[in-house]
Ligand SMILES: [Ca+2]
């Protein structure tokens with residue numbers, strides 16, 4: 001008798017390859033969505049009043065990571081946060097302590113760090129007082 005070896009397709013536990021612009025968490029509002037290529041939502045960022053809370057994530061399973069630029073607490077420069085732990089696996093939260101009545105601007109980009117290749121950014125988005 002010939003032994004048969006069954007080859008099973010395993011159920012994928014990986015997140016879907018394509019996230020169609022996932023909704024922000026409750027209470028948050030979208031501020032930047034990085035789109036590159038045909039219907040490919042690469043990354044998204046949201047904010048919440050009183051504009052001290054950010055959330056962002058890589059929303060497309062590929063070799064590109066999401067990069068979020070947001071103001072430091074003194075609004076004197078921008079800090080960089082990267083989502084490099086995979087896509088569609090939850091929001092990366094940032095809690096800041098900005099002064100009252102200041103304008104803040106952010107930008108969201110995609111970057112292939114393993115290849116060292118940038119893949120563009122959204123325009124600068126602002127929350128203006
Ligand atoms: Ca990605």
Ligand SMILES: [Ca+2]
Pocket residue numbers: 057058083084085086087088089090
């Ligand atoms: Ca992630």
